[in-house]
Every structure is written in structure tokens, then in C-alpha cells.
Amino acid sequence: MTQPALAGRPAALRLPDAARLQKYGVYLAVAVLLLFNALFTEHFLTVDNLRTQLVQVAPVVIVALGMALVIGTEGVDLSVGSTMALAGALLPLYLGYGLLPALLIALLAGVAVGLVNGTLVSVVGLQPIVATLALFVGGRGLALVVADGQLKQIANPDLLALGADSLLGVPWTVLIAAALALLVAGLVHRTTFGRRLVAIGGNRTAAALAGLPVRRVLTGVYVLCGVFAALAGVLATARLTASDPSALGTLMELSAITAVVVGGTPLTGGSVRVLGTVTGALLMQLLRATLVKHDLPDSTAQIAQAAIILAAVYAARERRSR
Amino acid sequence: MKKPVLLPSAPAVVPAGPAPAATTRPAPGPGALPGRLLGRLQRQAVPAVLALLVLVSSVLFPSFGTLDNARGITVQTSFLAIVALGMTLVILTGGIDLSVGSVFALGGVLAAWASQWGVVPALLLPLAVCGTIGAINGLLVARAGMAPFIVTLATLLAARGLLLAVTHEGATTYLVPRGSAFAELGQGTVWGFGHPVLIALALFGLGGVLLQRTPFGQSVFAIGGSSDAATLMGLSVARTRVLVYLLSGLLAGLAGALNAARLSSGVTIVGVGMELDAIAAVVIGGTLLTGGAGTVGGTLWGVLLLAVIQNLINQIGSLNSSYQSVVSGGFLIVVVLAQRYLFRSRPTP
Numbered sequence: 240m241t242q243p244a245l246a247g248r249p250a251a252l253r254l255p256d257a258a259r260l261q262k263y264g265v266y267l268a269v270a271v272l273l274l275f276n277a278l279f280t281e282h283f284l285t286v287d288n289l290r291t292q293l294v295q296v297a298p299v300v301i302v303a304l305g306m307a308l309v310i311g312t313e314g315v316d317l318s319v320g321s322t323m324a325l326a327g328a329l330l331p332l333y334l335g336y337g338l339l340p341a342l343l344i345a346l347l348a349g350v351a352v353g354l355v356n357g358t359l360v361s362v363v364g365l366q367p368i369v370a371t372l373a374l375f376v377g378g379r380g381l382a383l384v385v386a387d388g389q390l391k392q393i394a395n396p397d398l399l400a401l402g403a404d405s406l407l408g409v410p411w412t413v414l415i416a417a418a419l420a421l422l423v424a425g426l427v428h429r430t431t432f433g434r435r436l437v438a439i440g441g442n443r444t445a446a447a448l449a450g451l452p453v454r455r456v457l458t459g460v461y462v463l464c465g466v467f468a469a470l471a472g473v474l475a476t477a478r479l480t481a482s483d484p485s486a487l488g489t490l491m492e493l494s495a496i497t498a499v500v501v502g503g504t505p506l507t508g509g510s511v512r513v514l515g516t517v518t519g520a521l522l523m524q525l526l527r528a529t530l531v532k533h534d535l536p537d538s539t540a541q542i543a544q545a546a547i548i549l550a551a552v553y554a555a556r557e558r559r560s561r
Numbered sequence: 562m563k564k565p566v567l568l569p570s571a572p573a574v575v576p577a578g579p580a581p582a583a584t585t586r587p588a589p590g591p592g593a594l595p596g597r598l599l600g601r602l603q604r605q606a607v608p609a610v611l612a613l614l615v616l617v618s619s620v621l622f623p624s625f626g627t628l629d630n631a632r633g634i635t636v637q638t639s640f641l642a643i644v645a646l647g648m649t650l651v652i653l654t655g656g657i658d659l660s661v662g663s664v665f666a667l668g669g670v671l672a673a674w675a676s677q678w679g680v681v682p683a684l685l686l687p688l689a690v691c692g693t694i695g696a697i698n699g700l701l702v703a704r705a706g707m708a709p710f711i712v713t714l715a716t717l718l719a720a721r722g723l724l725l726a727v728t729h730e731g732a733t734t735y736l737v738p739r740g741s742a743f744a745e746l747g748q749g750t751v752w753g754f755g756h757p758v759l760i761a762l763a764l765f766g767l768g769g770v771l772l773q774r775t776p777f778g779q780s781v782f783a784i785g786g787s788s789d790a791a792t793l794m795g796l797s798v799a800r801t802r803v804l805v806y807l808l809s810g811l812l813a814g815l816a817g818a819l820n821a822a823r824l825s826s827g828v829t830i831v832g833v834g835m836e837l838d839a840i841a842a843v844v845i846g847g848t849l850l851t852g853g854a855g856t857v858g859g860t861l862w863g864v865l866l867l868a869v870i871q872n873l874i875n876q877i878g879s880l881n882s883s884y885q886s887v888v889s890g891g892f893l894i895v896v897v898l899a900q901r902y903l904f905r906s907r908p909t910p
Contacts, residue, residue: 541725546719
């Protein structure tokens with residue numbers, strides 16, 4: 240017999256592990272952190288500070304929402320950080336024609352990235368990590384080429400307003416992130432597209448046999464993820480008042496994946512937890528802010544962050560297996 | 562150790578290496594070649610592309626085909642190669658190790674710090690610490706049943722944190738004393754080829770033997786093929802898993818130490834994104850990310866291919882360095898597309 244024992248799915252044993260990821264642990268952890276800060280951190284529960292925290296986390300939330308959709312299909316998108324950089328790099332080139340055309344072109348870059356990723360995954364059948372690795376590497380290079388390797392200041396008042404202004408005290412970035420979260424929740428739970436997405440993530444073969452348009456849905460998911468990343472790139476650029484193609488969005492893929500997974504979406508697909516994803520992003524942000532405000536050095540912050548990820552995932556695992 | 566005879570796993574039994582990599586999955590679609598031939602083709606694809614690339618560029622760029630350039634490429638590549646060797650083992654079991662870049666950097670800093678007491682501490686300290694990180698990865702994956710992606714993502718952060726702590730938030734750079742035996746380990750040469758190159762080659766030889774000729778290697782393939790089946794066969798799945806992550810940590814730490822020896826200092830900013838380079842090399846080398854099929858030899862070719870592309874871009878002096886990653890990314894797509902269409906090796910459910 241030359242065929243190794245590959246009849247069973249290789250992921251069969253790992254499936255329950257990821258599925259065991261916590262359900263409510265992340266909400267509890269955020270509550271505990273908030274309580275801790277309310278009691279022991281000076282100037283934490285102020286409107287200003289909370290607003291700052293939300294503004295900082297908004298791009299992560301937006302990227303993580305797209306990532307949650309991709310992970311729901313048992314995929315992953317490593318190219319989101321590069322997509323942010325690319326969108327940010329395109330902005331200053333077209334702001335001369337006005338805000339709207341520049342925005343459209345930046346978002347179209349997200350669509351293009353998503354189409355490439357989606358086609359490689361759904362039509363060619365590459366593993367998502369490989370398919371998106373190419374644009375992770377190449378996308379930032381493209382951003383650097385587009386921007387001629389330079390950081391560019393943003394002068395357009397409309398774009399700057401998008402990053403700095405607020406509506407009824409809530410910054411636009413935060414409002415946009417919240418609106419997108421609602422939109423994605425609706426998409427997942429209320430539309431055919433969402434149901435198909437989850438079905439494909441649960442069992443792609445079964446979904447294909449049931450006649451679902453697997454390729455179209457998968458491509459759509461990657462396009463959405465690309466657009467969300469591009470939007471996050473635009474908003475981050477607007478807030479930073481400059482487009483920095485070499486730094487914008489670095490390690491964003493890891494932050495987004497962490498937010499999604501800590502939020503309870505299994506890496507093995509078949510479920511998308513939108514509120515969990517938002518809370519996951521908030522948890523990591525709160526954690527960082529807490530450590531910084533207590534003057535702990537970066538090294539401690541990173542180790543603590545790692546410990547929290549592991550503890551959250553492990554604790555949830557125990558709860559589920561009972 | 563279990564008896565290898567019990568295992569009906571092809572990759573370890575066929576003497577010519579895991580030739581039937583492509584046959585381990587049902588090849589869908591028409592036109593699939595007979596398994597063995599297909600496997601052979603797939604094994605030769607990357608070396609063939611590499612040979613062609615080297616040939617063409619030697620003609621186009623006189624400075625490319627020189628022995629000096631070959632020496633330069635190989636020594637720069639050897640560190641990634643050592644890291645990718647460990648990654649190959651992990652990926653063969655169906656796992657992934659995202660922590661290697663951080664562990665690489667940490668190993669380098671620890672080695673440079675310890676080199677003031679001689680060559681033995683300079684090697685032992687990084688190996689001990691990085692091996693521990695690898696073992697923690699393995700225990701959390703194998704015993705606690707947590708997803709490798711998350712576990713190693715966390716240790717990526719933790720190892721960076723540790724690195725920052727050791728270097729006082731990056732403010733301290735440890736230097737390797739001049740003329741120490743440890744520096745010689747990274748800078749010495751044999752026939753002009755750096756020591757790291759020979760060490761990497763020796764490690765790949767060892768890795769190949771370990772994978773193809775030992776019960777441990779057979780367990781690795783069996784777990785990657787189907788860990789359920791491996792468990793039912795009575796293989797020590799957990800122990801094998803812990804071992805591959807341990808090896809990956811050790812190799813990344815060793816590569817970091819060698820790099821520090823070569824640079825004569827523990828540089829803190831190295832290794833960022835190295836995990837993705839290593840994964841790319843493994844994938845280009847024909848190892849399936851789902852585990853169960855692949856070779857360390859393929860990984861070596863993958864690493865070389867990536868290095869040659871990068872070198873070529875440097876040779877084309879007029880090309881903006883921004884294009885480097887664009888071309889690398891584009892080439893990655895081309896290679897995986899070629900693998901996909903010429904050698905259908907993965908199912909499309």
C-alpha cells in the first residue's frame with residue numbers, strides 16, 4: 240500500500256481544540272480589566288481617555304471584522320497590513336482630484352487585493368495562508384513603489400477631518416467601526432451570503448455538493464476583507480495625518496487574527512462571532528493601555544499579552560470540555 | 562520507540578524520499594499522471610527552475626555567476642535554511658511555528674551576551690532558552706490541545722518581550738569579543754564557504770536521516786497524514802509533537818546564535834517576518850501545509866530559490882529596492898501556481 244493513511248481529514252483531531260475557544264471569557268476579561276482600571280488607574284475612566292482608546296482600536300476592529308469573515312470560511316488573510324499600507328500610499332496621489340475619487344481608488348485597491356487573494360483561494364485552490372502570503376510580501380512592496388518609498392504628509396482638510404472630527408462627541412473613526420460591526424453582524428446572521436459563508440467554513444465539500452456557489456462566496460469574503468483593510472488604512476492615515484507605506488499596518492494581521500480568535504471564532508471555520516471579535520480587539524487594546532499606564536516596559540507588556548492570549552484560550556478550552 | 566514496520570506510510574518507506582508526495586492526496590481533475598512519475602516531477606520542479614534561473618542570470622549578469630557571489634548567497638541563506646528545517650518538521654505534522662523569527666532574534670542576543678564567557682556558554686544558553694520555548698509550544702499544542710497558530714503567535718510575542726527585557730528595552734547591544742572562538746564559528750570559512758553553510762548542510766543531512774530512516778520520522782509523517790490514525794496505530798503522537806516544536810525552537814535559536822557570531826553582535830531587530838519566509842521556503846519546497854508529505858531537501862531548494870531571487874534583484878542595480886518584495890511576492894505566486902497546475906498535489910473540495 241503506497242497511499243499513506245490520509246483518508247481521514249488531517250485536521251480531524253485539531254477541530255475540537257479550536258472549537259473549544261472561549262465563548263464568554265473575553266467579555267469577562269474586558270469587564271475585569273475595566274474594573275481594575277476604574278479602581279487602580281488614575282484618569283482612566285475619563286471621557287477623553289476612553290475616546291482615545293476607542294480611536295486607537297477602531298482600525299484594528301475594522302480589519303478584524305473582515306478577518307473574522309475570512310476565518311469563518313476556514314481561511315486566513317495575511318495581506319491585510321500590506322493592504323492598509325497600499326491604500327494609504329494611494330491616497331496622497333489622488334487627493335488632488337478631491338476626497339471622493341481618492342477614497343474610491345484606495346478602496347478599489349482593497350477590492351483588487353481581495354480579488355487576487357479570493358481567486359487564488361477559491362479558483363486555484365491554494366491554501367489561504369500561501370495565497371495571501373504572496374500579497375503580504377508583495378503588497379508592501381507595491382505600497383513603497385507607489386509612494387516612491389516616502390512618507391507623505393496629508394494636507395486635504397476633508398480627509399484630516401475624517402480622522403480628527405467627531406459627531407456628538409464620538410469620533411468618526413469609532414462611528415464607522417461600530418457601523419461596520421453592525422453591518423457585518425447583519426451580513427452573517429441575516430443574509431444568504433452569511434449563511435453560505437458559514438456553511439462553506441463548516442464543510443466546504445458538503446457546501447459544494449449542496450450546490451452552493453463556493454467560489455463566488457469565497458471570493459466575496461476575501462474582497463470584503465480587502466476593502467475593510469483598505470478602509471482601515473485610509474482612516475489610520477487620516478488620523479496620523481501622513482501616509483507611511485513602510486510602517487502602516489505592520490503586524491496588523493497578527494493583531495486582527497488575535498482579536499478574532501480571542502473573541503471566540505474558531506480558526507477551523509464554520510462560525511463567525513462578530514461581537515466577540517470586537518470585544519477581542521478591545522481586550523488587547525485595554526491590556527496594552529493598562530500596562531502602559533502602569534509604567535510597565537514594552538517587554539513586560541508583550542509577555543503579558545502572550546500570557547493573556549494563552550490563558551484565555553486555555554481557560555475556555557477547559558470550560559468547553561466539561 | 563514504536564516499530565517502524567507497523568506503519569504503512571509511504572513517504573518513509575520509499576527509498577528515494579517521499580516521492581509520492583503528490584499521490585498522498587486524491588488527485589482530482591483529469592490528466593493526473595501516474596503517481597510515482599508525478600511525485601518525481603514534483604521533486605524536480607524547484608531545482609529545475611533554480612537551475613534555469615541561475616543559468617540565465619549567469620549569462621545576463623557577469624557578477625552573478627562568480628564563486629564569490631555563490632559564497633555570499635549561501636552564507637546569507639544558511640540562517641534561514643536552519644530555521645526552515647525546523648519549520649519543515651513542524652509543518653509535516655500539520656502544525657505551524659510562528660515564533661521562530663522572535664526565537665531567532667532572542668537566540669542571537671543571548672549568544673552574544675554569553676559569548677563573553679566562551680564558546681560553550683554562547684551556544685548552550687540560547688539553545689537552552691530557545692529549546693524551552695519550543696518545548697512550551699509543543700506541550701501546549703500536544704498536551705493542552707491548543708491550536709498551533711495561537712500558541713506560537715503567543716510565544717512570538719513572549720520571545721520578543723524576553724528579548725526586550727534582556728537588552729533593556731533594546732538599549733543594549735551585546736558584542737561578541739574580538740577573536741573569540743565563537744566569532745570564528747560564524748565567520749570562519751572552508752574553501753571560502755562560511756561555517757554556517759557547512760553547519761546548515763550537515764543539519765539538513767541529519768534532518769533527512771531523522772525523517773526518512775527513524776521511527777520518529779515515520780511518526781511525523783503519520784501524524785501529519787492523519788493524527789487519528791496515528792493515535793489508533795499506537796504511535797506516541799503527543800511525544801512526537803512536543804519533539805518537533807522543541808527541535809524547531811532549538812534550530813531557530815542555533816541559527817540566531819550563528820548569525821550573532823557572524824555579525825559579532827546580538828542585533829535585536831533581526832528575525833521580524835522570518836517565520837513567513839521560512840513557511841514560504843517550506844511551501845515552495847513542496848511540503849503540504851496540511852502535513853503528511855514533504856521533504857527537507859525540498860525546503861533547502863526553496864530557501865535557495867528565494868535567496869537567488871533576492872540576489873538577482875540586487876544585481877539588477879537599476880531596480881528600486883522597493884521592487885524586491887514585489888518581485889518576491891510575484892514569484893511566490895508563480896511557483897505555487899506552477900506547483901498547483903503542473904503537479905496537482907492538493908484536493909479542491
